[in-house]
Amino acid sequence: MEKITIKQLNKAEFEERIPQLMDLFKNAFKRDISKEFLKWRYLDNPYHDLLVCVAMNENDEIIANYSASPCELVYNNNYYKTAISMTTMTHTDYAGRGLFTKLANTLYSHMEEKNYLNIYGFPNLNSHYGFIKKLQWEDIYEIPTMKLDLSLIHLHEENHHVTIQEDNNFKLNYTNLTNTNSKIKLNKTANYLSWRYQANPLHDYHNHVISNEKDHVDAYCIVKYYGENNLDIVEFHANSQENATSLLHSILLQAKKAGIQTVNTWVSIHSPYRSIFERNGFLNSTPVTYFGGRLFNQNELKNGIFTNFREWDIQMGDSDVY
Incomplete structure (x- = not known):
C-alpha cells in the first residue's frame, strides 16, 4: 500500500x-x-x-x-x-x-x-456528522439567518443626534466595544477588523460607525453588498440601545435608497439588540447554520458554559463564509 x-x-x-x-x-x-x-x-x-x-x-x-x-x-x-x-x-x-x-x-x-483553548466552526450538512461523531465536537446552536424584505417596510427620514460616518480603514479607536459584555466572543481589535474586512481579497465591506469626540467608536455596523439587491450585516455592535437604533435605521434607509431588497444577518435571541431588529421587520429564515466546536482545556468555560449559546456573542462575520 x-x-x-x-x-x-x-x-x-x-x-x-x-x-x-x-x-x-x-x-x-x-x-x-x-x-x-x-x-x-x-x-x-x-x-x-x-x-x-x-x-x-x-x-x-x-x-x-x-x-x-x-x-x-x-x-x-x-x-x-x-x-x-x-x-x-x-x-x-x-x-x-x-x-x-x-x-x-x-x-x-x-x-x-x-x-x-478550543476550535470552533460552522460545519455544513456534509461535514457536520463527521465533526460530531469522529472529532469530539459538540453542537452549540443552529443559527437561523434573520431576513428583512425592505419592500415591506416604510422608513422615515430621521434627525438623529449622532453623526454616522464610514471608517473602512479602521483608523478609529474600537476599545470601547472590545469587551462590553460578559459574553464569549472574538476579540475584535482594530488590527483584526482591518485584516478581516479591509484586506479581504474576496469581498468589499463598508464599515458605518458612530464615534465620540475622542474618536472612540460607540457603535459600528459592517455590511457587504452581494448580487444586485442583497445586503449582509456581518458585524453589529453598539454601547447603547439609542446608538444601536440610530445606526440600524441609517443602514436600512441607505440600503432602501440603493435599491436593496433583502437584508440578512445573525442576531442571537439573547442579544440586547434582538428587539431592535425584530421591530424593524427582521424574521428568522434560512439558511440555518450549524455552530459547534471542541474544547481542549477545561477552564472557566467548563460545566456547559462553552456549549450554552446564551453565553455567546456570535456574528455573521465570525464565519469564513460571509
Whole structure:
C-alpha cells in the first residue's frame, strides 16, 4: 500500500505549496480558490500561528488538507487562543481512507501543545456528522439567518443626534466595544477588523460607525453588498440601545435608497439588540447554520458554559463564509 505522510506545514512550506493546495481545492470542490485568498487567510493573519496540516503521497504531493485560522476569544476580561475550523479537502483518488480524521487529530494535538483553548466552526450538512461523531465536537446552536424584505417596510427620514460616518480603514479607536459584555466572543481589535474586512481579497465591506469626540467608536455596523439587491450585516455592535437604533435605521434607509431588497444577518435571541431588529421587520429564515466546536482545556468555560449559546456573542462575520 502506498505510504502516506501526515505533515504540519510551516509558513515557508505553505507558501511554496500554494499551487498544490489550489489544485487540491479544484479537485475536491470543482471550483477555483485564489492564491491571494490563501495568502491573506493563512500568511497575513494578525495571529501569526499557521495551523495547516496536510497528507502527502509518495510523490510528495498534497492529497488531503485540514486547516484552521487562529484568532482570540475574550470572556470575562480573559483572553484565549482559539481558531476557526477551515477547509477540509481530500483528493478524489484518496477518498475513504480516513485522512480527514487523521489530519484533524494531528492538528488538534498541535493546537493543544500550543495552548489553544478550543476550535470552533460552522460545519455544513456534509461535514457536520463527521465533526460530531469522529472529532469530539459538540453542537452549540443552529443559527437561523434573520431576513428583512425592505419592500415591506416604510422608513422615515430621521434627525438623529449622532453623526454616522464610514471608517473602512479602521483608523478609529474600537476599545470601547472590545469587551462590553460578559459574553464569549472574538476579540475584535482594530488590527483584526482591518485584516478581516479591509484586506479581504474576496469581498468589499463598508464599515458605518458612530464615534465620540475622542474618536472612540460607540457603535459600528459592517455590511457587504452581494448580487444586485442583497445586503449582509456581518458585524453589529453598539454601547447603547439609542446608538444601536440610530445606526440600524441609517443602514436600512441607505440600503432602501440603493435599491436593496433583502437584508440578512445573525442576531442571537439573547442579544440586547434582538428587539431592535425584530421591530424593524427582521424574521428568522434560512439558511440555518450549524455552530459547534471542541474544547481542549477545561477552564472557566467548563460545566456547559462553552456549549450554552446564551453565553455567546456570535456574528455573521465570525464565519469564513460571509
